[in-house]
Amino acid sequence: MVRWDSCLETEENVNFARRDELNIEEREESDGPLNFELDVCHQDPEYESPTPLSHAQVRLITSWEAAWNVTNAIQGIFVLGLPYAILHSGYSGLFLIVLAAALCCYTGKILITCLYEENEDGQLIRVRDTYEDIANACCRKLSPNLGGIVVNVIQVMELIMTCILYLVVSGNLLLHSFPYVPMTEKTWSVIAFITLLPCVFIKTLKIVSKLSQLCSLVHFIILFVVMTYCLTQIHQWSWAKFKLSIEFEDFLISIGVIIFSYTSQIFLPTLEGNMKKPGEFRCMLNWTHFFACVLKTTFALTAFLTWGEETKEVITDNLPSFLQTLVNLCLLTKALLSYPLPFFAATEIVYACISRGNYSNYSSPLFALGLRGSFLLLTLLMSMFIPHFALLMGLTGSITGAAMTFLLPSLFHLKLKWKKLSFSEKCADISVFILGFLCSLAGVVCSIRGLLKVFGEG
Numbered sequence: 111m112v113r114w115d116s117c118l119e120t121e122e123n124v125n126f127a128r129r130d131e132l133n134i135e136e137r138e139e140s141d142g143p144l145n146f147e148l149d150v151c152h153q154d155p156e157y158e159s160p161t162p163l164s165h166a167q168v169r170l171i172t173s174w175e176a177a178w179n180v181t182n183a184i185q186g187i188f189v190l191g192l193p194y195a196i197l198h199s200g201y202s203g204l205f206l207i208v209l210a211a212a213l214c215c216y217t218g219k220i221l222i223t224c225l226y227e228e229n230e231d232g233q234l235i236r237v238r239d240t241y242e243d244i245a246n247a248c249c250r251k252l253s254p255n256l257g258g259i260v261v262n263v264i265q266v267m268e269l270i271m272t273c274i275l276y277l278v279v280s281g282n283l284l285l286h287s288f289p290y291v292p293m294t295e296k297t298w299s300v301i302a303f304i305t306l307l308p309c310v311f312i313k314t315l316k317i318v319s320k321l322s323q324l325c326s327l328v329h330f331i332i333l334f335v336v337m338t339y340c341l342t343q344i345h346q347w348s349w350a351k352f353k354l355s356i357e358f359e360d361f362l363i364s365i366g367v368i369i370f371s372y373t374s375q376i377f378l379p380t381l382e383g384n385m386k387k388p389g390e391f392r393c394m395l396n397w398t399h400f401f402a403c404v405l406k407t408t409f410a411l412t413a414f415l416t417w418g419e420e421t422k423e424v425i426t427d428n429l430p431s432f433l434q435t436l437v438n439l440c441l442l443t444k445a446l447l448s449y450p451l452p453f454f455a456a457t458e459i460v461y462a463c464i465s466r467g468n469y470s471n472y473s474s475p476l477f478a479l480g481l482r483g484s485f486l487l488l489t490l491l492m493s494m495f496i497p498h499f500a501l502l503m504g505l506t507g508s509i510t511g512a513a514m515t516f517l518l519p520s521l522f523h524l525k526l527k528w529k530k531l532s533f534s535e536k537c538a539d540i541s542v543f544i545l546g547f548l549c550s551l552a553g554v555v556c557s558i559r560g561l562l563k564v565f566g567e568g
Contacts, residue, residue: 173390175319176381180398182322182451183374184214185329185405187279187444188367190425192406193413195364197421200352202361204407206368211403214372217519217542218395221375222382224522236388240379241265242459245518248525261518262459265376268510269456270489276449277302277493283442287435296494302446303490309450310482315384318454325447332440333409336425339433340416351418362552366508369549372402373515377455453489457482508553516546 171179196203224244226234238244245257281299312318382391414421417428426437461481520539524531531539 169314169316170386171316171319171381171384172386173394175316175323176385176391177394177398178323178326179315179319179377179381179451180374180395181326181402182448183377184372184398184402185326186371186448187441188371189329189333189406189409190441191367191423192371192410193417193421193425194423195367196410196414197419198357199361199364199368203364203368204411206365207407207410208403210369210372211399211406213542213545214369214374214515215395215399216538217516218375218378219392220523220539221378221519222391224519224526225379225382236383238379239383241376241514241518244379244522244526248522262463264510264513266456266459268376268514269452269459270485270492272452273449273456273485273489274493276445277306277489280442280445281493283438283445287438287442299490299493302442303486305446306449306453306486309453310479310486312450312454312482313478315380315454318450321447321450325444328440328444328447332426332437332444333405335433335437335440336429337409337412339429340412343416347415348418349415351415363556365549366553366556370511370515371406372399373511375515375519377451380455453482453485457485460485508550508557512546512550512553516542516549520546 192207199206221241221244224247225236225238227237229235238247241261242258245261246255247257249257277299280302281295281297284298284302285293285295378395382388385391413425413428417425420428422428426434426441429437457478461478464481520543524536524539524543528536
């Protein structure tokens, strides 16, 4: 069945991270002031976003719509690799699924905290809009724009590579779904690319939210089909299948799969800034990660107990043939519906960077349309012509994924809030930073070894 050999490897070794920052759109005007809960959401009346995007239509999103976007990011296709991760990590893998949910939820919260500062009355005011703004604030003494440039480069790299991965996966899924059609995988990728052409007309985060909702629903259907089949085999389950001893290298790969299946930090500043009630953000983040943790733990456990040592890298490969085609088509739909979120984020970041300082020259709708079309074509060309793309993405993703998820949020939080943090909060941030560094290092080592092996065989 579908193996996505290179594709899932990428996500395992690396840190497929699903993926950030939609540069903030101008807020739509409301009938009255927004009532924010949790006493942390007063917008500075004198603050203006440094990157106004008048080309994008402005529609604030509800907490539910924001939740669907987060769910889309943390319930990616790589969830199908969790049972395989449990195979190599045993009981510790189940613990890691819970720990990763808590850590990624925590770094998401501290990242948003960095958008706010206290005024003279002790009220928290939103003085920054984006990940870029936070980075610039931290690096202001060194260079006013250095931090933002670095963060933008990292974000765009990871977002584009995520889009490319979805195209690669789509081509592979179509190839295995219709094996009797005389077409190559690249040809199928072109067909998938054609279905994605309407993405160039997406102008609002609200539209992306609707697509994320559909994507999440398809994802739940996939998990329901797999788990229902597993429950029919409950008579074969045995806890003896769990390993007590583990291989260190396999365990490192499992860590990559588990931790980076929760990444959504790239999108969070924009999602929070575009919510009608930003005060509900923390609650929304808690619930999305809680349900993701429960669902992933249940799915990984039932699938592993069903197949044990025979668990494959992509759990759908274990399904009987009569279910494989159905699941393949659902996965294809999910991959295509997942594409718009990172695509929209990447194009908005680049548009903002280009238009800054030269806004009048690049404000036409035609220019924005051309930019999105160019990015769409770029993802197709890279997916078709870059050799060993999966391993190269694994190497890059090991750095960018860990940086955006663990390293930068904890570092920025320490830098901007040091004087106000308690000792335990400082220890927590430092611990997260060290963990992120180790995960990144492990991913880099695994990816380099994979590249050396491939080139050595060539």
